[in-house]
Every structure is written in C-alpha cells, then in structure tokens.
Amino acid sequence: xxxxxxxxxxxxxxxxxxxxxxxxxxxxxxxxxxxxxxxxxxxxxxxxxxxxxxxxxxxxxxxxxxxxxxxxxxxxxxxxxxxxxxxxxxxxxxxxxxxxxxxxxxxxxxxxx
Amino acid sequence: xxxxxxxxxxxxxxxxxxxxxxxxxxxxxxxxxxxxxxxxxxxxxxxxxxxxxxxxxxxxxxxxxxxxxxxxxxxxxxxxxxxxxxxxxxxxxxxxxxxxxxxxxxxxxxxxx
Numbered sequence: 001x002x003x004x005x006x007x008x009x010x011x012x013x014x015x016x017x018x019x020x021x022x023x024x025x026x027x028x029x030x031x032x033x034x035x036x037x038x039x040x041x042x043x044x045x046x047x048x049x050x051x052x053x054x055x056x057x058x059x060x061x062x063x064x065x066x067x068x069x070x071x072x073x074x075x076x077x078x079x080x081x082x083x084x085x086x087x088x089x090x091x092x093x094x095x096x097x098x099x100x101x102x103x104x105x106x107x108x109x110x111x112x113x
Numbered sequence: 114x115x116x117x118x119x120x121x122x123x124x125x126x127x128x129x130x131x132x133x134x135x136x137x138x139x140x141x142x143x144x145x146x147x148x149x150x151x152x153x154x155x156x157x158x159x160x161x162x163x164x165x166x167x168x169x170x171x172x173x174x175x176x177x178x179x180x181x182x183x184x185x186x187x188x189x190x191x192x193x194x195x196x197x198x199x200x201x202x203x204x205x206x207x208x209x210x211x212x213x214x215x216x217x218x219x220x221x222x223x224x225x226x
Binding site for chain 1: 145147149155156157159202212216218219
C-alpha cells in the first residue's frame with residue numbers, strides 16, 4: 001500500500017530555531033506539494049514541484065521558508081528562523097503524472113514557542 | 114486558501130441515512146474537482162474526482178454532482194456509516210495544466226448512532 005511519508009510527525013521548537021520537515025512521495029509520482037493547515041486559514045498551498053523542479057512557491061514566505069527536492073524520493077521544507085505564527089500542520093502530497101488526484105501524507109504538527 | 118475559522122459548517126446525519134455535502138467553487142474556468150475526507154489527526158484522503166466535461170460521477174457509496182451553471186459541487190454519501198464522520202473538503206483546479214488547487218472551507222459530517 002503506497003503512501004506518502006513525512007517526518008517528524010510532531011515538532012516543538014523555540015522561536016528562532018531552524019526546522020526541517022521531510023517527505024517521501026509515492027514512488028512514480030512526479031508532482032510534490034507542500035501545504036500548511038491552520039484553523040483560521042484552512043489548507044494553503046506553499047509550493048509544488050514537478051519532476052523535482054520547483055514550479056510555484058508563491059504561497060511561501062520567501063525570507064524564511066525554503067523547499068527543495070534533492071532527489072525523487074525526498075522533498076524538504078525548511079523554516080529558518082521559525083516564528084510562533086508558523087505553528088500549523090504541514091502536509092506533503094504527491095501526485096501521478098498529469099493533473100489529477102493528490103495523495104497526502106500524515107502531516108507534521110509544528111509548534112513554535 | 115479559504116478562511117476556515119473556528120466554526121466549520123456541520124452536518125449531522127442519522128446512521129444509515131444519505132448525506133449531501135455542498136461546495137460552492139469560485140472560478141468558472143476550473144476544469145477539475147476533487148473531494149477529500151479528513152479524519153482527526155490525519156491528512157486529507159482522496160475520495161472522488163470529476164472533470165468539468167461531466168455532470169455526475171459515481172464511486173463506491175459516493176456520488177459527485179457538478180453544476181457548472183451555478184458553480185456548485187456536491188458529494189452524496191449513501192447509507193452513511195459512523196466511519197464517515199470527518200471533515201470533507203472540495204478542491205478545484207482553476208487553471209488547466211497547473212496544480213494550484215483551491216480548497217473549500219470544509220464541512221464537518223457527524224454521524225449519529
């Protein structure tokens with residue numbers, strides 16, 4: 001049963017610290033998405049990649065967030081420095097070639113104090 | 114993303130009855146739509162999709178209806194079960210060939226025993 005995996009599942013950190021979240025997309029999927037979910041804003045697209053190339057990161061605060069795909073099996077989302085307003089659940093999703101369904105990982109719950 | 118706030122619309126349905134969850138989408142040019150189910154503490158789970166050249170699509174116990182005239186999408190769940198209790202989101206793809214899905218605010222479905 002192929003699934004998107006994310007690590008860590010939970011992260012508590014202090015303001016100013018660097019946070020790195022990792023995602024392993026489903027094998028064979030060529031699009032990878034990073035979303036953030038909060039109670040107030042719902043689900044927001046931060047960035048997405050196709051064939052490892054970043055296609056759009058307009059939803060991401062550029063000064064502190066960065067997203068990369070070092071290889072086809074790993075996507076990373078980094079926040080440096082982290083702020084309390086970054087507290088949210090961060091989801092990674094992957095999708096097969098073509099515009100179609102996305103499969104979400106279990107999320108990383110980030111708390112910045 | 115859409116604002117969710119602290120007060121998600123809630124639909125309460127008796128076990129065994131049919132459920133209808135509605136969604137108004139924003140862009141008349143959107144050509145692809147997805148319904149997701151999100152259980153507490155988990156990532157959104159793909160349920161069913163529909164393309165804009167269709168009015169109706171059926172899956173196992175679920176049916177999606179698309180009314181492009183009024184930009185309305187609905188999800189019908191037959192014989193609702195306790196395991197159907199979750200938050201349901203619709204997502205639209207407003208631009209063909211891109212992956213910038215817009216997610217709806219979500220509806221919480223509560224199944225009463």
